[in-house]
Amino acid sequence: DQQVKQNSPSLSVQEGRISILNCDYTNSMFDYFLWYKKYPAEGPTFLISISSIKDKNEDGRFTVFLNKSAKHLSLHIVPSQPGDSAVYFCAASGGSNYKLTFGKGTLLTVNP
């Protein structure tokens, strides 16, 4: 039973436009959410996070939005750049300070 779902395996966007990556979760205990970015042949690296007490967190070109009632979060990248092309994983934490539950990832391709 997947508790964190990224329903779009891939997304293609033109350089300079907005990229929106979506993530849904089912576990009401989750109270902290993270996005990781992964390039080929490398491990995932932390990108941005949000606590459930907030509905938005911004860091430069990256913004994460959280809709608790819908159990949905999204990552916005504006403007998108070719270097943003990577797999993006959504992850959630709840009840444990250690354990993260990951989605399957979305491959973002930003075309020049």
Add this chain to the structure above:
Amino acid sequence: DARVTQTPRHKVTEMGQEVTMRCQPILGHNTVFWYRQTMMQGLELLAYFRNRAPLDDSGMPKDRFSAEMPDATLATLKIQPSEPRDSAVYFCASGLVPAGPGRWVLEQFFGPGTRLTVL
């Protein structure tokens, strides 16, 4: 620059053989995680350790997988015997648990992974 290292980066083996993957966490980190990435399941947590003690290995097939931390600078994941369905990328990650109580989320630093192919 501090990073998690994993060896080997690639491993091809035949079904039934023993496989050992090694991880060197970032110096000073006290928590280590093992993950497996497959197309079907995404990133799955197999096991994690704090201060070298296993805290949770419920994600790991117990009959063939084992994870240990012989010392603070080395974590190992063994598969014996290996099977074709074990083919995946195995990641190690480490983090530093802060002192004190409260709600926090551990930032995990991932290694580059070991790509395992079992024929």
